Amino acid sequence: DTAVSQTPKYLVTQMGNDKxxxxxxxxxxxxxYWYKQDSKKFLKIMFxxxxxxLIINETVPNRFSPKSPDKAHLNLHINSLELGxxxxxxxxxxxxxxxxxxxxxxxxxxx
Amino acid sequence: xxxxxxxxSTLSVQExxxxxxxxxxxxxxxxxxPWYKQxxxxxxxxxxxxxxxxxxxxxxxxxxxxxxxxxxxxxxxTETQPExxxxxxxxxxxxxxKVTFGTGTKLQVIP
Numbered sequence: 001d002t003a004v005s006q007t008p009k010y011l012v013t014q015m016g017n018d019k020x021x022x023x024x025x026x027x028x029x030x031x032x033y034w035y036k037q038d039s040k041k042f043l044k045i046m047f048x049x050x051x052x053x054l055i056i057n058e059t060v061p062n063r064f065s066p067k068s069p070d071k072a073h074l075n076l077h078i079n080s081l082e083l084g085x086x087x088x089x090x091x092x093x094x095x096x097x098x099x100x101x102x103x104x105x106x107x108x109x110x111x
Numbered sequence: 112x113x114x115x116x117x118x119x120s121t122l123s124v125q126e127x128x129x130x131x132x133x134x135x136x137x138x139x140x141x142x143x144x145p146w147y148k149q150x151x152x153x154x155x156x157x158x159x160x161x162x163x164x165x166x167x168x169x170x171x172x173x174x175x176x177x178x179x180x181x182x183x184x185x186x187x188x189t190e191t192q193p194e195x196x197x198x199x200x201x202x203x204x205x206x207x208x209k210v211t212f213g214t215g216t217k218l219q220v221i222p
Binding site: 004040041042043044045048056058090092099100101102103104105 | 155
């Protein structure tokens with residue numbers, strides 16, 4: 001009974017490509033997030049959606065576009081991938097309160 | 112915006128000893144302070160949290176203390192075990208707003 005799931009777990013691609021990462025939560029939470037963890041393990045929020053509406057949009061290149069087709073899904077699409085996009089991307093969900101439940105992460109490697 | 116500093120960045124303790132990780136935050140409006148444990152290859156998992164109206168909270172071998180005046184909060188792990196080895200993150204947030212994470216502490220418990 002997976003709570004927050006992400007696909008794929010690993011993603012290796014070349015510079016300039018477009019890729020998507022999918023996230024699903026079966027917890028019935030209203031709020032979902034995307035976080036980026038860099039090579040030094042620093043975690044930083046990218047986006048937050050509440051009931052399919054964007055509520056937090058940090059200083060992220062507009063090559064990154066989140067899409068929430070419904071409350072249970074928040075996908076991340078990345079255009080024109082760059083070397084600096086290599087990182088682990090975590091999806092998370094929250095019941096509208098403070099506690100966050102993280103997915104297992106997607107390790108993106110851009111070559 | 113909020114700035115969270117975390118120390119130490121690495122910590123090695125003998126099994127059975129205690130471990131203490133300290134964090135400071137900058138925004139006095141922050142009112143929620145979670146601690147996350149991240150094991151290798153996994154997403155962060157909430158282990159304990161504290162709200163600003165409480166000075167201390169304990170859950171079995173882990174405890175968190177909060178000093179609002181000094182804007183400090185700490186994680187205490189007693190009777191450490193090898194399975195406590197992981198990266199620990201403190202964080203601070205204002206209600207539903209974005210969570211700002213510390214830089215992480217890699218804890219190694221030596222058997």
